[in-house]
Amino acid sequence: MTEVWEIDFYSRPILDERGKKLWEVLICNAERTFEFARYCAGSEANARWLQNALEEAIAAWHTQFEVSDATRPEKIRFFRRPMTAIIMRACEGAGIPAQQSRRTYAMVQWLQERSQSVYPEHPGYQPNMAPPPKFEPAPALPLPDALVGDGWSFVSLKFGDLAEMNEWDITFRDGIPLELLALDPDTAVPGLVIFSRRAIPLAGWMSGLEVASLFYEAKPAPRLLLETGLNDRWVVAPLGKADLQKEATDFERAKQSAQQVHFLAVQSGPKEESFAGFWLLQTLDLD
Numbered sequence: 001m002t003e004v005w006e007i008d009f010y011s012r013p014i015l016d017e018r019g020k021k022l023w024e025v026l027i028c029n030a031e032r033t034f035e036f037a038r039y040c041a042g043s044e045a046n047a048r049w050l051q052n053a054l055e056e057a058i059a060a061w062h063t064q065f066e067v068s069d070a071t072r073p074e075k076i077r078f079f080r081r082p083m084t085a086i087i088m089r090a091c092e093g094a095g096i097p098a099q100q101s102r103r104t105y106a107m108v109q110w111l112q113e114r115s116q117s118v119y120p121e122h123p124g125y126q127p128n129m130a131p132p133p134k135f136e137p138a139p140a141l142p143l144p145d146a147l148v149g150d151g152w153s154f155v156s157l158k159f160g161d162l163a164e165m166n167e168w169d170i171t172f173r174d175g176i177p178l179e180l181l182a183l184d185p186d187t188a189v190p191g192l193v194i195f196s197r198r199a200i201p202l203a204g205w206m207s208g209l210e211v212a213s214l215f216y217e218a219k220p221a222p223r224l225l226l227e228t229g230l231n232d233r234w235v236v237a238p239l240g241k242a243d244l245q246k247e248a249t250d251f252e253r254a255k256q257s258a259q260q261v262h263f264l265a266v267q268s269g270p271k272e273e274s275f276a277g278f279w280l281l282q283t284l285d286l287d
Helices: 047-065 081-093 105-117 159-167 199-207 242-257
Strands: 004-015 021-029 035-041 075-078 098-100 151-158 170-174 188-195 211-217 223-228 232-238 261-267 275-282
Touching: 004 081, 004 105, 021 047, 021 105, 035 047, 047 081, 075 081, 081 098, 151 159, 151 242, 159 188, 159 275, 170 199, 188 242, 199 261, 199 275, 211 242, 211 261, 211 275, 242 261
Parallel strands: 004 075, 075 098, 170 275, 188 261
Antiparallel strands: 004 021, 021 035, 151 188, 211 223, 223 232, 261 275
16 A cells, blocks of 8 residues: 655644643645644654654554555655754654655645634634744746746646546646545636657656646746745746736636646647646645
8 A cells, every 4th residue: 555645743823731832743645534643742842752653653554544564655745844854854764755845735734624623622722823934935947958848838627527537648647636625526727738749758857846836926027937846946938928928817817716726737749638747736825
């Protein structure tokens, strides 16, 4: 049984009985069919405690899904930059590769739910506690030559069509469990297709970047940006022409109507039916 996990380890807006910040680890799989949560005293918030919690989560996963004791998740994704060193050490100790990523869709959804319905019920809840520092993206860089296609086009698919994505001919892919997305089947999901005569090599390079999101930046200069990894941004294309700016604005408007869900695809040409790469994406507001 192979799957990818997501983890968050950070202080919460809660004080313990001694008036100290309470920490928490959350661990889940991408479908949220497995969830593990433990509070932690601030004085114990270190890699050793986190590794022990990971081992406890792995044991619970083995029991819940009747998985072999030797099995480990393929990798575990996390978005919390200040916790990089602790999470990396804990995951290494537990034998799970850790990856910085903005593809933590299940974790962000779970955190939002707990912030609304779990933390406020705790006796130590502090609604006015200062939030974590905001996520500051890196300056956008030109796309590496290996990722530059021959052309591109804005397109759209109905959300209901994505239910058949696992049956499509796709060489490189990464998705979001559709059950996490409460969208009507007729909702238009916008996307971008990159065309390239080197479609498979380009998609292979793209798959190693942990593709996270596409968005239109109107200022200081109109351009289409790609976010990858935890902090990288790339200029897919400058949008100097008014018609391209309108298409990009429509793309952003469609994202808003689709809970920020969108996609990136790579094909060898406009008439090609198979995909060298296909990534279902969702723009997240990460702290």
